[in-house]
Amino acid sequence: MSESEPKRSAAVGVRARARAELVAEITRSARTQLAEHGAAALSLRAVSRDLGMASSAIYRYFSSRDALLTALIIESYDSLGAACEAAEALVDRGDLLGRWRAVCHAARGWARANPHEYALIYGSPVPGYAAPDDTIDPATRVPVLLLALLADVAAQREERQVEPEPVSPLLATQLQAMRHVAEVDVDDRLLLEGVGAWTLLFGLLNFELFGQFANTFDDADELFGHQVDAAGTRLGLIPTD
């Protein structure tokens, strides 16, 4: 536990400290490269040149290019999640539609400001790439945020009677597992509507950022706002309360 007798009390150890700093510097340089030229152009050698060290030295800190990419993926998920959470937290808790809108527009704002990071996490995965377990937690931040919102929707309209959606055993199990992730209680119907809204949100972002809207909705501001509001209506969110 405690090293209570360091002769020369060198805190955490000069080597460990240097290591942490170098890991941070490497990811910082890599993040810059990612933002400027995209994940495909991320080069370990370019990072090493940027830091003035031999390319082989990078491997003391990241076992492979994929490992570095994984670190960037985690950072990106966290960055997006933080942006959405921050925007949503600013809205009055009772304004459910406002909270939904805030999440959507924050996600879009982040994606447009960081297109390469967005493509890294929501675009085509690298062929041989298997997402390590470290990535699934940050990846769930936005879904968890939406699940909490759904729970508040369910709570707010609890007096109204909703007839249950008939779902198959498999789908029911999957929905139950989804509830378990965020520890919320939402009926099947609303949960399915939420999955649809979540999917639509990132479908819109994919189309806009990956060029599928090109030549038609080059300016997707209003289309996005309309679709988000329509999805909000489907979730039972009403303008003011």
Added chain:
Amino acid sequence: MSESEPKRSAAVGVRARARAELVAEITRSARTQLAEHGAAALSLRAVSRDLGMASSAIYRYFSSRDALLTALIIESYDSLGAACEAAEALVDRGDLLGRWRAVCHAARGWARANPHEYALIYGSPVPGYAAPDDTIDPATRVPVLLLALLADVAAQREERQVEPEPVSPLLATQLQAMRHVAEVDVDDRLLLEGVGAWTLLFGLLNFELFGQFANTFDDADELFGHQVDAAGTRLGLIPTD
């Protein structure tokens, strides 16, 4: 295959014929590589080795790796479009929900059968890559198919009065441009609903194929069917007619 017609042969030219064949062989080999290892692993040198020719010779037929990729993109769009069109054509014209379902499930079937091709056209684009004009036409096959479906929806329910959706001038212009692509007449409200359905469809496919549903909807069959039917309901499609 008789070469006893010197005039015809001369007209086509042995060299032009060889060229066309080689272009076809190169794309065939490249398509195999793409299907097996993904776009990132597509190597001009590997293609040249596969065909038993020097790597530099490839450049007589494709000016760059990107040019080859563009050919594969066009092929993929056409393949997906053809699959959807074929499936949709099998359904009775009056069964609008059936046609919508057919398109969606055909798209999903194609995407799952050709995941790398799907990632190539609906995943993150190559950073410096600008889609040539040749690609936009094949890319519109599925949207055009859906627009035709929407037009039939509008025609079938023409008696029912729909109050117009208030849209801004910009959005109205964009929707008008969209109508122009497929030469159909669909009111703003239905058109917006159609864009949402189209976006949701590929949002679902992206999530499923790119791993966002992992650990939750590993088997997305029923979720997909449910979301597709829900979108169909929103479009005003009813089970049977």
Added chain:
DNA sequence: CGAAAGCGAGAGCAGTGCTCTCGTTTCGGA
């Protein structure tokens, strides 16, 4: 104090996209 582990540099390997040159083959106009 001395062995062990961590570290950085450099050389090297196999692979990539792409360019250039150099003979050869084919085409098309005179």
Added chain:
DNA sequence: TCCGAAACGAGAGCACTGCTCTCGCTTTCG
């Protein structure tokens, strides 16, 4: 029919990549 021009394939070469291995040096720790 002939001959210059264009198309072509092969090979060498350049600059770059991820990654491995070895070799000294330094920090750590028993």
